[in-house]
Amino acid sequence: MASDGVEIARGTWHPPKSNAAMAATLLADGVRLSIRLDGDGAIAYRDELPSVKVSDRIGSIPRRIMLHNDSTFETHDNDAIDGLLKAHRADRSGWISELEQFRPRLIGFVVLVFLLATLVYRYALPALVEVAVLVTPPAVPGWLASGTLASLDQTMLSASKLPLAEQQKIRAGFDEIAGFSTRGKANYNLNFRDGGFIGPNAFALPDGSLVITDALVEMAKGDMEMILGVLAHEIGHVEKNHSLRQMYRAAGLAGLIMLIAGDVGSGGEEVLTDGAALLSLSYSRSAESEADRISVDLMSKAGHDPAAIGRFFKLLEDRLGDKGGTSMLSTHPGTPERRNQIDEWAKEVGGGG
Amino acid sequence: MAFGTRVEGNLRRAEFRGNAGEYFGIWIVNILLTIITLGIYAAWAKVRRIRYFRGNTFLDGHSFDYHATGLQIFLGWFIAFVVISIINVVTSVYPLLGLVSPIAFMAILPFFIARSLRFNARVSSYRNIRFDFTGKAWGAFVSILLGGLVAVFSFGILAPLASRWSYRYIFNNLRYGDRGFETNPGVGAIYRGWLLPALMVVMGLLLAAAIGWLYVAPFVLDVTNNMDQYSKDEQVGLTIAAIYAVIIPIILVFVVAGIIYRVVVRNVVMNSMLFDKVHPLHSDLSRGGYFWIVLSNFLITVFSLGLMRPWAAVREARYLAEHSGITLKGDVGEVMSSILASGSAFSAEFLEIEGMDFGF
Numbered sequence: 001m002a003s004d005g006v007e008i009a010r011g012t013w014h015p016p017k018s019n020a021a022m023a024a025t026l027l028a029d030g031v032r033l034s035i036r037l038d039g040d041g042a043i044a045y046r047d048e049l050p051s052v053k054v055s056d057r058i059g060s061i062p063r064r065i066m067l068h069n070d071s072t073f074e075t076h077d078n079d080a081i082d083g084l085l086k087a088h089r090a091d092r093s094g095w096i097s098e099l100e101q102f103r104p105r106l107i108g109f110v111v112l113v114f115l116l117a118t119l120v121y122r123y124a125l126p127a128l129v130e131v132a133v134l135v136t137p138p139a140v141p142g143w144l145a146s147g148t149l150a151s152l153d154q155t156m157l158s159a160s161k162l163p164l165a166e167q168q169k170i171r172a173g174f175d176e177i178a179g180f181s182t183r184g185k186a187n188y189n190l191n192f193r194d195g196g197f198i199g200p201n202a203f204a205l206p207d208g209s210l211v212i213t214d215a216l217v218e219m220a221k222g223d224m225e226m227i228l229g230v231l232a233h234e235i236g237h238v239e240k241n242h243s244l245r246q247m248y249r250a251a252g253l254a255g256l257i258m259l260i261a262g263d264v265g266s267g268g269e270e271v272l273t274d275g276a277a278l279l280s281l282s283y284s285r286s287a288e289s290e291a292d293r294i295s296v297d298l299m300s301k302a303g304h305d306p307a308a309i310g311r312f313f314k315l316l317e318d319r320l321g322d323k324g325g326t327s328m329l330s331t332h333p334g335t336p337e338r339r340n341q342i343d344e345w346a347k348e349v350g351g352g353g
Numbered sequence: 354m355a356f357g358t359r360v361e362g363n364l365r366r367a368e369f370r371g372n373a374g375e376y377f378g379i380w381i382v383n384i385l386l387t388i389i390t391l392g393i394y395a396a397w398a399k400v401r402r403i404r405y406f407r408g409n410t411f412l413d414g415h416s417f418d419y420h421a422t423g424l425q426i427f428l429g430w431f432i433a434f435v436v437i438s439i440i441n442v443v444t445s446v447y448p449l450l451g452l453v454s455p456i457a458f459m460a461i462l463p464f465f466i467a468r469s470l471r472f473n474a475r476v477s478s479y480r481n482i483r484f485d486f487t488g489k490a491w492g493a494f495v496s497i498l499l500g501g502l503v504a505v506f507s508f509g510i511l512a513p514l515a516s517r518w519s520y521r522y523i524f525n526n527l528r529y530g531d532r533g534f535e536t537n538p539g540v541g542a543i544y545r546g547w548l549l550p551a552l553m554v555v556m557g558l559l560l561a562a563a564i565g566w567l568y569v570a571p572f573v574l575d576v577t578n579n580m581d582q583y584s585k586d587e588q589v590g591l592t593i594a595a596i597y598a599v600i601i602p603i604i605l606v607f608v609v610a611g612i613i614y615r616v617v618v619r620n621v622v623m624n625s626m627l628f629d630k631v632h633p634l635h636s637d638l639s640r641g642g643y644f645w646i647v648l649s650n651f652l653i654t655v656f657s658l659g660l661m662r663p664w665a666a667v668r669e670a671r672y673l674a675e676h677s678g679i680t681l682k683g684d685v686g687e688v689m690s691s692i693l694a695s696g697s698a699f700s701a702e703f704l705e706i707e708g709m710d711f712g713f
Contacts, residue, residue: 014481061408
């Protein structure tokens, strides 16, 4: 059968639209392909190489030639098929398979991947977070916050025991400062609570609801400026969407790993998503100092002492001095460092300090 | 051509022939090109990854194949991205729509699930014949969405029922050429397998409560009573540490119990499955064996900074393949050669939206 060409590869032929399998040999005469059955030597089908579909080479998985009558020739002889394709038609995808060969240069790829992954983490992830914050409908922070305060009230917080007059005084000062914020006074809502074991604290929910604990007001010992400084700091968290950003960051990190690494494995995916959610509980250092900066700016604009929040940190620092040592678990920047920064900013905006 | 496949009686076990070195090259190039192309290559990377695993999974001397193209998957992702973006933009202009869009999303989800199952079946083949999936959106709504809600709102007590519904929907609608699959897993059998993971979750929650009560609560009380000795920083840090001390064990218990439950359900579902009404399928994963593979794979991957992931993935694929099989009743050659493609499934050039990938 010289007219049917030279033997290219041995393999299996599946007849049209059937899963029967017959041992066969692929023959080629230029671009003309013939499938010869091993059993009786009959030619089962003829086709033209340039127009048939040949599956890409991936590792050593069997190669499939899908012929025009819906029959398939299948072979493990990848090199023979590559040789045939190179000789008779432009092979576009071969270079990827070439790259994938287990050769020493893969070490270079590994180094390159680690380098690029660092860049993605440093630049692409923050950029993605910014885009996500930008396109988030304004209703979302409301959904996130609604329920949070209610469940906190049920578990850790109870009604404030502060005298109403004092509450009103703080609220008046707060409204004045919130009036200078970008979102405006109407979008903030101050709540007084007895924090129980939370102690002297203030926190903000993403929709602009702020909570201040009785213990913090007591600790201030009448230093109204200091209380307002702390509240201005919390306004800063809301203005910069810190909780939303934190959430997107965690989700984005998990998503990027899954997109880039492809298969994370059973168990890995769950641990990754849960772990990322846990991470979002903690605040980052840069968010804290950003909120400090906003506190300084807002206090200055409202004609208050811009460095007032620094006194709050002084108070903390003194206590820290009593006990000595910093907590390893601290998610906030070192207090002395923050105080220095606040003093510098306060001088910049031209207030006291 | 029955080389390479272990035959016990008439049971033909699957076999995985991939190796870690070969997959490492594919995996690292996938990652590299995905980053360089800003994520676009991820669709093509996925095709190469799945083709490597399918193409190395052999049953009776023949491997499976995956025919989706990178372009199909990329377009599916792109359309999903555009739809989500439009919803976001519209919602930010008309905030009231924000209340409607989650409901609308739930309404189209079953449609996406059914389409995704069909897509994944139709791009899968074995011995020149494609799989197909004939399930409709309504079935997905009832068996997968409602089933999921039932499982969640019964605190997992009715999870075996939900598993039964969803696997019956998935496999009773699965076709291979002109032949169908059917599975009728017994609720009793799933419940027997459900007992251990359920017990683990209960014990885990009790343990977490005990940790909370015996260690975290006194510790919190100490912080509360000696407030002056702790800074705000430390209070925040200690509070977070206390929350972690309770939450992390709970998450671990749920992950472990989830893996064990899935192993049991897979065995029950596959062992009660028939191909073409007569040929039983087989699965004999061992809970401990599979769990050990998952756990050690996870640890090895983490401690090798991800570099051992290809080795771990190949190891898991090999274990899963070796514990799966089918018993062909009658002359294998005759059974096999009588299977024909049913016309609708065999259209290589269709373009479908992937939507979401549920795999199967």
